[in-house]
Amino acid sequence: MFGLNKIIPVEPNINFLKLRKNFLIFSIIAIFLSICLLSIKGLNLGIDFKGGTLIEVSTKNTSIGEMRDLLSSTYNDVSLQEFGDENIILIRLQNKSNQESIETVNSVKELISDKVIEFRRSEFVGPTISSELLFRGFQAVSFALIAILIYIWLRFEWQFGFGAVVALTHDVLFTLGLLSILNIEFSLSTIAAILTIAGYSINDTVVIFDRVRENLRKYKKMELVDLFNLSVNNTLSRTIMTSLTTLLALLSLFIFGGEVIRPFALTMIIGVVIGTYSSVFIAVPTLLIFKFRPQDEDD
Amino acid sequence: MKNYPIWKSFTVISLVLLGIIFSIPSIIYDDNSDNWFLKNKINLGLDLQGGSYLLLEVQLEVLYKEELENFSDSIRLLARDNSVKINKVTVNQNDIKVIFDNNNKIDEIKNSFIQMYRGVGLIVNENILTIKLDDLYKKTIQDSAIKQSLEIVRKRIDESGTKEPLIQRSGKKRILLQLPGVKDPERIKELLGKTAKLTFHLVDDENAAALNANIEPFGKMIIADIYDEDIKYLLDKRALVGGENLVDAKGSFDQTEGHAVSFRFDTEGAQKFGKITSNNIGNRLAVVLDGVVITAPRINSAITGGSGIITGNFNAQEAADLAVLLRAGALPAPLEIVEERSVGAGLGADSIAAGQIAAIIGMVLVCIFMILIYGIFGALANVSLIVNLFIIISLLGTIGATLTLPGIAGIVLTIGMAVDANVLIFERIKEESLKQTKVFQIVKTGFDRAMSTILDANITTLIAAVLLFAFGSGPIRGFSITLSLGVIASMFTALMLTNFLVYIYLSFSNKKELKL
Numbered sequence: 001m002f003g004l005n006k007i008i009p010v011e012p013n014i015n016f017l018k019l020r021k022n023f024l025i026f027s028i029i030a031i032f033l034s035i036c037l038l039s040i041k042g043l044n045l046g047i048d049f050k051g052g053t054l055i056e057v058s059t060k061n062t063s064i065g066e067m068r069d070l071l072s073s074t075y076n077d078v079s080l081q082e083f084g085d086e087n088i089i090l091i092r093l094q095n096k097s098n099q100e101s102i103e104t105v106n107s108v109k110e111l112i113s114d115k116v117i118e119f120r121r122s123e124f125v126g127p128t129i130s131s132e133l134l135f136r137g138f139q140a141v142s143f144a145l146i147a148i149l150i151y152i153w154l155r156f157e158w159q160f161g162f163g164a165v166v167a168l169t170h171d172v173l174f175t176l177g178l179l180s181i182l183n184i185e186f187s188l189s190t191i192a193a194i195l196t197i198a199g200y201s202i203n204d205t206v207v208i209f210d211r212v213r214e215n216l217r218k219y220k221k222m223e224l225v226d227l228f229n230l231s232v233n234n235t236l237s238r239t240i241m242t243s244l245t246t247l248l249a250l251l252s253l254f255i256f257g258g259e260v261i262r263p264f265a266l267t268m269i270i271g272v273v274i275g276t277y278s279s280v281f282i283a284v285p286t287l288l289i290f291k292f293r294p295q296d297e298d299d
Numbered sequence: 300m301k302n303y304p305i306w307k308s309f310t311v312i313s314l315v316l317l318g319i320i321f322s323i324p325s326i327i328y329d330d331n332s333d334n335w336f337l338k339n340k341i342n343l344g345l346d347l348q349g350g351s352y353l354l355l356e357v358q359l360e361v362l363y364k365e366e367l368e369n370f371s372d373s374i375r376l377l378a379r380d381n382s383v384k385i386n387k388v389t390v391n392q393n394d395i396k397v398i399f400d401n402n403n404k405i406d407e408i409k410n411s412f413i414q415m416y417r418g419v420g421l422i423v424n425e426n427i428l429t430i431k432l433d434d435l436y437k438k439t440i441q442d443s444a445i446k447q448s449l450e451i452v453r454k455r456i457d458e459s460g461t462k463e464p465l466i467q468r469s470g471k472k473r474i475l476l477q478l479p480g481v482k483d484p485e486r487i488k489e490l491l492g493k494t495a496k497l498t499f500h501l502v503d504d505e506n507a508a509a510l511n512a513n514i515e516p517f518g519k520m521i522i523a524d525i526y527d528e529d530i531k532y533l534l535d536k537r538a539l540v541g542g543e544n545l546v547d548a549k550g551s552f553d554q555t556e557g558h559a560v561s562f563r564f565d566t567e568g569a570q571k572f573g574k575i576t577s578n579n580i581g582n583r584l585a586v587v588l589d590g591v592v593i594t595a596p597r598i599n600s601a602i603t604g605g606s607g608i609i610t611g612n613f614n615a616q617e618a619a620d621l622a623v624l625l626r627a628g629a630l631p632a633p634l635e636i637v638e639e640r641s642v643g644a645g646l647g648a649d650s651i652a653a654g655q656i657a658a659i660i661g662m663v664l665v666c667i668f669m670i671l672i673y674g675i676f677g678a679l680a681n682v683s684l685i686v687n688l689f690i691i692i693s694l695l696g697t698i699g700a701t702l703t704l705p706g707i708a709g710i711v712l713t714i715g716m717a718v719d720a721n722v723l724i725f726e727r728i729k730e731e732s733l734k735q736t737k738v739f740q741i742v743k744t745g746f747d748r749a750m751s752t753i754l755d756a757n758i759t760t761l762i763a764a765v766l767l768f769a770f771g772s773g774p775i776r777g778f779s780i781t782l783s784l785g786v787i788a789s790m791f792t793a794l795m796l797t798n799f800l801v802y803i804y805l806s807f808s809n810k811k812e813l814k815l
Contacts, residue, residue, distance in 0.1 A: 056646065098356075098635045102492075106485060120646035122484070126637035129354065133772070140770035144763045151762060155755060189705050192767055192778045196712065199763030203756040207723065210752045238726045241672065242719040245665045249715025252661035253708055258653030260646075261708050268712065 012233045016280055017225050017288075023281040027170060034177020041180050046187035047123060049137070051130035053093040053101050055108065056083060056121035064089055070112060075104070084259035088120070098126045137191040141172070144195050148202050152209075159290040160209050164202060167283035171201045174278075175271045182266075189264040197271030200246070204239060204279035211235050212284070216292060224292060228284050243276045303802045311799045314791070315686050321693035339696045344703035346774055347651050349644035350479040355491060355634040357448050357472045362440055362632045363432055367395050370430050373415055375517065377408045394431040402426040441472060444631040449474060452634070454627035455490050473637070484641045486620075494589050494633050495624035497542035500534040501575070502583035502595050509533060525591040526612060532592050534585050539575045541629075544568025548625035550618035556610040558618040562625060569605025577601030588621075640773070654707035661711050662688070665718060673725055679800040680721035683792040687717050690788040691781065700784075703777030713785025719756070720793030724749040732813045738805055741813050746798055753793065757786050 047054050059067065064080055067089055071078045077094040093104055101124055109119065125133070145168060153161040175197060179186060211231040219227055247269060254265035324340040332338065345352050367390050374397050378385050384400035399405060402425055409421050409428060418439070420431040445468055452474055456464045465477035481487060509516050510533045518537070524530035544564050551561040564572055575584070576598050585595040586609050593611045613621065666684065669677035691710060695702060728745030735741050764786065767779035 058645070098637055102488060102636055102639075109485070118643050118645045119641075120643045122639065122641045124636070124639040126635075128356075129638045136770050136772070140766055143770070144766040147762045147766060148759050151759060188772070188775050189708075189778070192705060192771065192775050195763045195767050196760075196782065199760035200716070202759040203719070206755045206759060207752055210755060234730070235726075237729075238719075238722050241722045241726075242716070245668060245718045245722075246712070246715035248664040248668060249661035249711050252664060253657045253711045255657075256653060256660055257657035257708065257711065258650055258704075260650065261653075261657075261704060264705065264708055 012236050014233060014236070015229055016232045017229050017285060020281065020285040024285065027174070027278070027282055030177065031170060031173050034173045034180070037177050037180040043176065043180050043186040044183045046185040047092070047125045047130070048188045049130050049134045049186065051125050051127045053105055054121070054123045055091040055105065055119065056088065057091065057112065057116045058088050058118045058120055059115050060087070060117050062115045067112065067115065071108065074111065075108070101126070133188065137188065140191060141194055141198070144198055148198065152202070152206070156209060156213065159287060159292070163209070163283045163286040164205050166286045167205055167278040168198055168201060170278050170282050171197060171271065171275050174274050175267065178270050179267060184266055185263050187263065189261075190267055193264050193267040193271060196268060197275055200272060201275030201278060204242070204275055205283045207238060208232060208235050208279055208284060212287065224288060228287060232280055232284055239276060239280065243272060246272050303799070308799060311795050315796060318686060318690035318693045321697055322689045325692050325696040341692065341695045342699060342701045343647070344701045344706070344774060344777055345477060345479060345640070346642050346704045347647045347702060348479055349642050349647040350477065351481045351484040351487065351641040352639065352773065353476040353478070353484070353488070353491070353636055354469065354638035355452070355474045355476065356637045357444055357474065358633045358635055359441055359444060359472055362444055363393075363437060366440060367432060370416070370419075371395050373412065374408070374428070374430070377411050381408055383408065394429055397428045397430070399426045399428065445472060445474070447631045448634065451628050451630050452476070452491060455623060456487070458623040458627055459487060459490055461487070474634070480644070481641070484639070488636060490620060490623065491634055491636070493624055494630045495542065495627070496589055496629040497545070497625060498538035498587045499540050499572070499575070500538055500585045500587055501579060502585050503533040503535065504583065506533055522585070522587060522590065522592050525588070525593050532585055532595060534587070540564070540568050540571045542625055543628065544571070545625055548622040550615065550622045551608060553608060553610065556608075558613040558615050559608045559610045560613070560618050560622045560625065561606065561608040563606040566605075569603070572605060573601060573603035577603070650704050650707070654704065654711070658707065658711050658714065661714050665714055669718060675804065676725055676801070679804060680718055680725070680797055682800060683721060683797045684714065684717055686796055687785070687788050687792045688714065690792070691784050694784050694788070695781070700780050701777055702781070703774035705774045706777030706781045709778040709781030710785060713782060713789065716760075717785060717789035717792070720749075720753045720789055721797055723753055723756075724793060724797065728813065736812070738810055738813050742801055742805065746794070750794065753790060757790055760786050
C-alpha cells in the first residue's frame with residue numbers, strides 16, 4: 001500500500017555477526033565503565049531510597065532565589081529546584097529522625113505559606129523505610145531475573161538461558177551506568193522501569209531465540225554463524241517495528257506525561273534501546289560459545 | 300465467511316462489546332451515581348485524586364519498658380509483703396535484675412510473681428532474681444497493642460471527618476492509612492501524634508523536700524507542667540480515674556476560663572470521681588495528659604454528677620482536638636510517622652490530564668506508524684489496539700483496581716508494546732506469502748506460527764509484572780496491574796480480534812494475492 005515496509009527488505013541479509021567482536025568489546029567497556037561509575041559516583045538516589053523530605057509547591061510573585069534565601073537562613077540542608085515550570089518548586093530536606101522531620105515539614109510549610117498557592121505534594125520517607133524499600137527493590141529485581149531465567153530454561157535448552165542471562169545482566173548494568181552518568185533520579189518507579197526493561201529485553205531475545213531454534217531444526221547443515229545471522233535477519237523487521245512503536249509511546253510519555261513520570265520514561269527509553277541492541281549483538285553471539293550439533297566439532 | 304467458525308466470531312464480538320460497554324463507567328466517571336453499572340469505574344489512586352498516605356509505627360519499645368517498670372513495682376510490693384530488703388533493681392532493655400538482701404523468701408516471691416504475670420521467664424541465682432521479657436510475651440503485648448491502636452486510630456480518623464479512609468495493619472508493628480481527599484494532612488498527623496492518655500492524680504503538697512530534691516519517693520512521681528517545664532508537681536503514681544472511664548468529651552467555652560473541654564464519666568468513673576472529690580476536699584487534683592500536667596485545680600467541693608471541665612490555655616481548635624482525642628480514647632503506645640506521601644488535588648488533576656494526553660498522542664503516533672508500514676493490515680491492528688485500550692479500562696473498572704500515575708505509564712507503555720503481537724503475526728504472514736499462494740492458508744499459517752512466539756514473549760513480561768506486584772508498594776503496584784492487564788489483553792486482541800478482522804477483510808475484498 002504505502003510501501004514503507006519495503007525499507008526493511010522482506011529477506012534482509014545483513015551480516016550482524018561479522019562485527020560481533022567489535023560490539024563485544026564495546027559492551028565490555030560499557031559494562032566496565034558502568035560498574036566503575038556505580039561504585040565511585042553511585043546512583044542519584046531519590047528520597048524513596050535515601051530517606052528525607054520532599055515538598056512540591058506552586059508559588060506566586062516569587063522566585064526560586066527568594067525562596068532559597070527564605071529557607072536557607074533557617075535550614076542549612078535544604079535544596080530547591082524548579083520542577084518543569086518556574087512557578088513550581090521542589091524543596092528537598094535531608095533526613096533526620098522521624099519526629100524531627102515531621103516537625104521540620106510543618107515549620108517549612110508555615111515559613112513559606114504566604115508565597116504558596118498550593119502544596120502540591122509532600123513526601124517523607126523515614127530512615128527505616130528507605131532501607132527497607134531499597135532491599136525490597138533489590139529483591140524484586142533479583143527474583144524477576146531468576147524467574148525469567150527459569151522460564152527460558154524450561155522452554156529452551158540451557159545454552160539459551162545462558163545467553164539470556166548475559167544479555168539481561170548487560171542491560172541492567174548498562175542502564176544503571178547511564179542513569180548514574182546522566183544523574184537521573186533513582187526511585188521506586190526506576191525499579192519498575194528496570195524490571196519492565198528486563199521483561200522487554202527478554203521478550204526481544206526470546207523472539208530471536210525462537211527463530212534460532214526453529215532454524216536449527218530446519219537447516220541441519222548450515223554453519224552456525226550463518227544460521228544465527230539468518231535468524232536475526234528473519235526477525236529483524238519485527239525487532240525494529242516493536243522497538244519503534246514502544247519508543248514512540250515512551251517518547252509521548254516523556255514529552256507529555258508530566259514532570260513526575262519523566263525520569264521513568266527516560267529510563268525506559270534508554271533500556272529499550274539497550275535491550276534491543278543486546279538481543280541482536282550480545283545474546284545471539286553468546287550462543288556461538290556452544291556447540292549445538294555434533295558436526296560443529298569439526299569446525 | 301470461509302473457514303471461520305461461527306462460535307469464534309460470536310466469542311470475539313461479545314468480548315469486544317463487553318470490553319467497550321464496561322469501559323463506559325470509567326469514561327463517564329460519575330462520582331455520585333449509585334447505579335450498579337456506573338459503579339464499575341476505575342478507582343483513582345491517591346496520587347491522582349489527591350490525598351494522604353501515612354505509615355505509622357507503634358512504638359512498642361515504650362510498652363516493653365512500661366511492662367518492665369510494672370514488673371519492678373510489683374517486685375517491690377512483693378518484697379515488702381515478704382519483709383525482704385531489696386538492694387538493687389536494674390532495668391535493662393529486655394529484662395530486670397533484682398538483687399535481694401538474702402535468698403530466704405526468693406522462691407515465695409518468684410511464685411507469687413508468676414501468679415501475677417503468666418508466661419514471664421524468671422531465673423533465680425542465689426539472691427538475684429532475673430525477670431525476662433521473652434519473645435512470646437512480647438508478641439502478646441505487640442498483638443494487643445496493634446489491635447488497640449488500630450481501633451483508636453480508626454476512631455480518631457472517623458472523628459476528623461475523613462471520608463472512606465483505609466486503615467489496616469502492615470507488617471509486624473505498622474499501621475497503614477490511606478486518606479483520600481484529605482486537604483490538611485497536618486491536622487491528621489497532629490491527631491495521631493498524641494497518645495492522649497488522660498489520668499487524674501492527687502497532688503502531694505506535703506513533701507516539698509522530695510520535690511525540691513527531685514527524688515521520687517516510692518509510689519509517687521514528679522511531673523512537669525505543660526506550659527512551664529520548671530513547675531513540677533509531686534503526684535500519687537496511682538491514677539484515681541482515667542480516660543477509659545470517659546463517655547463523652549467536647550470543646551466548650553467558659554466565661555472565666557476561656558476554651559475548655561467538658562467531659563462526662565461513665566457510672567463507674569462518676570462513682571470513683573465522686574468518692575475522690577468528697578474525700579479530698581481542699582487537696583489538689585492534677586489532670587495529666589501524656590505525661591504532663593494540664594491543670595491541677597484545688598477540690599472545693601465533692602463532684603458527684605460525673606461531669607466536669609478541663610481548662611488550660613486552649614484555643615478553640617486545641618480544645619476541639621483534645622475532645623476528639625479523649626472521645627476516641629488513648630493509644631496504648633505512641634505512634635511514629637515513618638512514611639508520608641500527600642498529594643494535593645491540583646497535582647493529581649494535572650497528572651491525569653498529562654497522562655491522558657500522553658496516552659492519546661502515543662496512540663495516534665503508533666496508529667499512524669502501523670498504517671504507514673502495514674497499510675490496511677496496520678489499520679486492522681489499530682482497531683485491535685483501540686479495543687485493547689477499552690478492555691484494559693473495563694478490566695480495571697470491573698475488578699476494582701486502583702489506577703495510579705505509574706499505572707497510566709503502564710497503559711501508555713502497553714500501547715507501544717501491544718502492537719508487538721500483531722507485528723509478529725504480520726511478519727510471519729509476510730514470510731509465508733513468499734512461500735505459498737493461497738491467501739487464507741497464508742494467514743492461517745502466519746497466525747499459527749506466531750502463536751508460540753507471542754506466548755513466550757509475553758509470559759516473560761508477565762513474570763516481571765507479577766513480581767513487581769509482589770514486592771512493589773503503592774503506586775508501583777498500579778503499574779504492574781496495568782502492565783499485566785495490557786499484556787493479557789494484547790494477546791487476546793492480536794490472536795483473536797486481529798485474526799477475525801483479517802478474515803473478514805479477506806472474505807470481503809476477495810483478494811487473490813496477499814501483499815503486506
